[in-house]
Each structure stands twice: as structure tokens, then as C-alpha cells.
Amino acid sequence: MGEERETGGPPGVAAGYQERPSRLAGAVLWTNTTRPLAGPVLPDGCTDLIWSEGRLLVAGPDTGPQDLHGVPPGTRFTGVRFPPGVGPAVFGVPAGELRDRRVPLADLWPAGRVREVTERAAAAGTPGGVVRVLERIAEVRLRRAAPPDGRTAEVAAALAAGRPVAEVARTVGLGERQLHRLSLDAFGYGPKTLARVLRLVRALGLARAGVGYAEVAVRAGYADQAHLAREVKALTGAPMSRLLTSG
CATH class of the missing domain: 2.60.120 (Jelly Rolls)
Structure with a gap:
């Protein structure tokens, strides 16, 4: 390739x-x-x-x-x-x-x-x-395809940056229920779930780069290292240490 x-x-x-x-x-x-x-x-x-x-x-x-x-x-x-x-x-x-x-x-x-x-x-x-x-x-x-809804990319970028769902909804001019419907169609999840998934992606990228778990938690937007551990286990079924050594 x-x-x-x-x-x-x-x-x-x-x-x-x-x-x-x-x-x-x-x-x-x-x-x-x-x-x-x-x-x-x-x-x-x-x-x-x-x-x-x-x-x-x-x-x-x-x-x-x-x-x-x-x-x-x-x-x-x-x-x-x-x-x-x-x-x-x-x-x-x-x-x-x-x-x-x-x-x-x-x-x-x-x-x-x-x-x-x-x-x-x-x-x-x-x-x-x-x-x-x-x-x-x-x-x-x-x-x-039909022209994409410009709000879709804006929502994804804002959630990937860790912005709160209510703030994202206001930014794109939607109520939270409208944002939820838009997100289900565009992303397959509601905005809160997408935000959790994208935060996980950020955390795994940092951890693969050798960043310590405590710093990963801060930089990826978790409340603390314990919150990071809970979320990783909830979304992946395994602790971070196992994910980084699998394969």
C-alpha cells in the first residue's frame, strides 16, 4: 500500500x-x-x-x-x-x-x-x-450522496474536543432531543455515548504513546485515574494494561 x-x-x-x-x-x-x-x-x-x-x-x-x-x-x-x-x-x-x-x-x-x-x-x-x-x-x-448536514461534523468535532453535550446542542442551534436524534442517525449513538467513545479513543492514543495513566486521565478529560479505569473497563471489557499488551 x-x-x-x-x-x-x-x-x-x-x-x-x-x-x-x-x-x-x-x-x-x-x-x-x-x-x-x-x-x-x-x-x-x-x-x-x-x-x-x-x-x-x-x-x-x-x-x-x-x-x-x-x-x-x-x-x-x-x-x-x-x-x-x-x-x-x-x-x-x-x-x-x-x-x-x-x-x-x-x-x-x-x-x-x-x-x-x-x-x-x-x-x-x-x-x-x-x-x-x-x-x-x-x-x-x-x-x-445528498449534501451532508453541516452540523454533523461540527457536533463530532466538539464532542471529540470534550465539550459538554448541552453546550454542543446550543452551538449547533438544536435542542438536546433534536441533537440526540441527529446523533443516532449520523453516528449510531446518542451524543453522550459518542462523547464517551471519542474520549476513550483519546485516552488509548495517549496511553499507546507512553503517557502515564494519571496524565492520560487529565489530558483525555476524565475526572481522575479511577474514572479512566472504570470507563475503559465499561467500554472495552478489559483494563487498560491488558488492552495495551493484547495482540
């Missing part, structure tokens, strides 16, 4: 995971080959278009860990990960319909279109070729 780099990646898939930025704003192109005893894929607020074992799949936004224990070691996945709020334009359904799900793309798109993409991905030959096919398909879908 040219500029691929092996990264820490999602805990649990680190050993075989590579990614690079997409030309689609905010998206990431990635490959992963599962390893024995791989840990779970963790919530990140994103949706993915995935090619694996000759199949096209959609991964919705997660509220908890997705176990890889049933996936045979050596299974290769190639995908495009879309930032929070972009998935509905690509897949044509509200994000809430995909929450915590892995579904065949054929369940969402016309059979003829899926067959065409499948044939193109199969003919690409290499992971780099496959991911370029997926990126191109997503680019076309986004270009043809």
Missing part, C-alpha cells in the same frame, strides 16, 4: 495491522492479518467498508468490544474506515441501523452493484489494489 506503516492500531490487532491516510477527508485505509490470541476490536465511533475472504462487509459503530476469537489466525482484512458521521452517506442507511453489527454489503446495496465491486476487488490482486478499489467506490458514493 505504498506509504503503509505498521502501527499500534486497534488493540488486539496491532501485530498485523497497517494503515495510511485516505484521500477521502478523515478516512483511513487499512489492512489487518489476524494473529493467534488477538484481542478485541474496540469502539471508535467509525464505520468501515471491508473486504475479506472474497466478501464485502460493513462494520457499524460499536458500543463495546468486538471479539476476534472466532476468526482463524491468518485471515486478512482490507478496508476503508470512515470517521464518525460519514458512514450513512456511503452505505445509504442511518448509522443506528448498523450499530454493533457486521453485515454483508449486499444487504444494503443493489445486488448488481455489489457484484461489480466484488469482481473488481477480486481482480485487484494485492491488498493495495483492493483498498484502492474500495476507496474509489466510497468516493463515488460520497460524491453522489
